[in-house]
Amino acid sequence: xxxxxxxxxxxxxxxxxxxxxxxxxxxxxxxxxxxxxxxxxxxxxxxxxxxxxxxxxxxxxxxxxxxxxxxxxxxxxxxxxxxxxxxxxxxxxxxxxxxxxxxxxxxxxxxxxxxxxxxxxxxxxxxxxxxxxxxxxxxxxxxxxxxxxxxxxxxxxxxxxxxxxxxxxxxxxxxxxxxxxxxxxxxxxxxxxxxxxxxxxxxxxxxxxxxxxxxxxxxxxxxxxxxxxxxxxxxxxxxxxxxxxxxxxxxxxxxxxxxxxxxxxxxxxxxxxxxxxxxxxxxxxxxxxxxxxxxxxxxxxxxxxxxxxxxxxxxxxxxxxxxxxxxxxxxxxxxxxxxxxxxxxxxxxxxxxxxxxxxxxxxxxxxxxxxxxxxxxxxxxxxxxxxxxxxxxxxxxxxxxxxxxxxxxxxxxxxxxxxxxxxxxxxxxxxxxxxxxxxxxxxxxxxxxxxx
Amino acid sequence: xxxxxxxxxxxxxxxxxxxxxxxxxxxxxxxxxxxxxxxxxxxxxxxxxxxxxxxxxxxxxxxxxxxxxxxxxxxxxxxxxxxxxxxxxxxxxxxxxxxxxxxxxxxxxxxxxxxxxxxxxxxxxxxxxxxxxxxxxxxxxxxxxxxxxxxxxxxxxxxxxxxxxxxxxxxxxxxxxx
Numbered sequence: 001x002x003x004x005x006x007x008x009x010x011x012x013x014x015x016x017x018x019x020x021x022x023x024x025x026x027x028x029x030x031x032x033x034x035x036x037x038x039x040x041x042x043x044x045x046x047x048x049x050x051x052x053x054x055x056x057x058x059x060x061x062x063x064x065x066x067x068x069x070x071x072x073x074x075x076x077x078x079x080x081x082x083x084x085x086x087x088x089x090x091x092x093x094x095x096x097x098x099x100x101x102x103x104x105x106x107x108x109x110x111x112x113x114x115x116x117x118x119x120x121x122x123x124x125x126x127x128x129x130x131x132x133x134x135x136x137x138x139x140x141x142x143x144x145x146x147x148x149x150x151x152x153x154x155x156x157x158x159x160x161x162x163x164x165x166x167x168x169x170x171x172x173x174x175x176x177x178x179x180x181x182x183x184x185x186x187x188x189x190x191x192x193x194x195x196x197x198x199x200x201x202x203x204x205x206x207x208x209x210x211x212x213x214x215x216x217x218x219x220x221x222x223x224x225x226x227x228x229x230x231x232x233x234x235x236x237x238x239x240x241x242x243x244x245x246x247x248x249x250x251x252x253x254x255x256x257x258x259x260x261x262x263x264x265x266x267x268x269x270x271x272x273x274x275x276x277x278x279x280x281x282x283x284x285x286x287x288x289x290x291x292x293x294x295x296x297x298x299x300x301x302x303x304x305x306x307x308x309x310x311x312x313x314x315x316x317x318x319x320x321x322x323x324x325x326x327x328x329x330x331x332x333x334x335x336x337x338x339x340x341x342x343x344x345x346x347x348x349x350x351x352x353x354x355x356x357x358x359x360x361x362x363x364x365x366x367x368x369x370x371x372x373x374x375x376x377x378x379x380x381x382x383x384x385x386x387x388x389x390x391x392x393x394x395x396x397x398x399x400x401x402x403x404x405x406x407x408x409x410x411x412x413x414x415x416x417x418x419x420x421x422x423x424x425x426x427x428x429x430x431x432x433x434x435x436x437x438x439x440x441x442x443x444x445x446x447x448x449x450x451x452x
Numbered sequence: 453x454x455x456x457x458x459x460x461x462x463x464x465x466x467x468x469x470x471x472x473x474x475x476x477x478x479x480x481x482x483x484x485x486x487x488x489x490x491x492x493x494x495x496x497x498x499x500x501x502x503x504x505x506x507x508x509x510x511x512x513x514x515x516x517x518x519x520x521x522x523x524x525x526x527x528x529x530x531x532x533x534x535x536x537x538x539x540x541x542x543x544x545x546x547x548x549x550x551x552x553x554x555x556x557x558x559x560x561x562x563x564x565x566x567x568x569x570x571x572x573x574x575x576x577x578x579x580x581x582x583x584x585x586x587x588x589x590x591x592x593x594x595x596x597x598x599x600x601x602x603x604x605x606x607x608x609x610x611x612x613x614x615x616x617x618x619x620x621x622x623x624x625x626x627x628x629x630x
Contacts, residue, residue, distance in 0.1 A: 048492050052492075058625075074628040165488070166488040166491070215579075266486075339570050339576050343568050359563075362568035363566070364568030380499070381500060382497065383559075
């Protein structure tokens with residue numbers, strides 16, 4: 001046991017029932033062990049959640065910074081940094097406000113007002129992960145349930161294009177596979193776990209059935225299952241590299257459960273058929289519902305990525321990529337989404353809030369960020385800081401400040417505050433509100449000048 | 453920190469197929485995506501450090517592919533696609549066998565070679581990129597150096613050689629204090 005780490009016993013107090021600020025599982029049973037105003041240990045969290053909450057203070061952004069003429073970031077006071085950010089935003093023709101998925105709904109509220117005022121595009125991480133899923137939901141419907149229902153009822157859990165053990169480590173433990181539910185008293189033994197993935201992933205390794213079809217074979221494979229469900233005979237011997245007998249056997253197994261849950265991840269949205277993969281998966285779930293109960297759920301990545309989509313859909317009617325350039329909201333895939341705007345070099349000021357485009361955008365999109373001013377509101381020094389011109393240190397939602405977030409199944413959860421933030425940092429909500437006030441002031445001055 | 457330590461990767465580089473030949477270049481398909489080590493390191497915020505380079509600047513390859521190229525664990529390989537080229541470490545994949553496919557966890561290194569093409573569906577194509585892999589003697593850059601070398605935002609864009617000779621930005625934040 002070379003890697004064994006003894007439990008943390010050196011702490012002053014415990015804050016119980018905190019909500020994890022990592023993935024869309026939003027586990028709300030974490031206990032933080034606090035010493036000297038820092039979280040020194042986390043109970044119940046997965047490796048990812050614990051590593052995020054017990055952050056690396058070496059790279060914590062602590063002071064506002066502005067990039068000087070010499071290309072180096074220099075510390076400054078809050079007023080100058082906020083004025084600089086407001087000046088850039090007020091002078092922008094086609095600004096994008098991107099991010100929002102790791103901050104609270106309360107912050108988004110002010111961000112939306114700011115976006116409407118200056119005619120910005122508001123977009124979140126869905127644009128590079130589950131955007132196609134949202135399009136498919138608009139195309140084909142959204143047969144969803146809560147995770148509690150999955151826990152209590154599901155006897156088949158199917159993961160497709162998702163490596164839950166790596167990206168949502170507690171999903172199987174807390175919601176789908178292992179927990180004992182009302183109708184599944186024996187937990188794991190009462191459920192069948194199926195993984196559909198070209199890769200023999202860590203999730204596949206612990207499943208009962210692994211179907212390793214070809215890369216980009218998703219669309220054909222689901223269609224084959226649909227055909228079998230409709231009583232058709234498969235004409236080909238192999239479907240996406242899988243023998244047709246196996247496809248028929250899987251379809252039969254899926255038909256004969258009491259409650260099935262299909263969880264899908266970025267394996268579907270990042271391959272070539274994009275939203276069509278999910279269209280067909282949703283239709284497959286619809287077909288399965290003529291035999292038994294099946295539901296489908298996207299495995300959302302950040303703790304509030306679903307929150308932004310729900311918030312924007314409620315406020316503007318569109319889930320992400322909402323463009324206010326004409327003064328009213330527009331949404332057009334391929335036109336008002338961040339990656340397309342950047343590769344077409346349309347954007348002229350980019351504000352990133354609680355996200356890291358430097359780490360997660362394709363190089364072709366980051367190249368344009370290297371040509372325009374970038375404002376960053378975040379808690380850690382990351383790849384985006386390397387290309388940022390104004391840096392505003394925010395605070396850690398769910399640890400240092402409270403806020404509302406939405407779990408992947410759409411259940412809103414209040415994330416409470418456990419410790420105080422570093423003195424020199426500010427809340428995200430305060431930062432966006434301040435920028436809004438300052439932009440309003442600049443606009444009012446411009447208006448007064450114009451009317452003279 | 454035990455939260456980001458990687459388990460030892462078995463050193464399996466045996467060239468045991470009688471008919472296979474050592475080659476300089478390999479045509480493979482690249483997949484990117486999240487990985488628990490990369491995720492833990494990124495969200496902790498340790499992106500400047502060597503540990504992030506170890507978990508995100510790495511191409512997980514099938515051991516047979518590694519044998520064909522003649523590389524062992526932590527040797528450097530250059531991945532070249534239509535969109536760019538990047539030097540990463542090679543490591544034996546724990547999901548093998550998957551001959552002809554490599555996996556680079558999402559991060560600044562993978563971004564250089566993935567396709568920004570969205571086909572009007574908002575989402576770039578992060579998976580299924582055709583690329584070539586070859587052995588390389590160049591170093592795998594630290595995150596800050598990589599961002600500077602690839603995007604050249606605050607350096608002279610035309611001076612390729614000069615950028616290579618610049619001092620490394622290191623593993624800690626660099627900024628002027630008040």
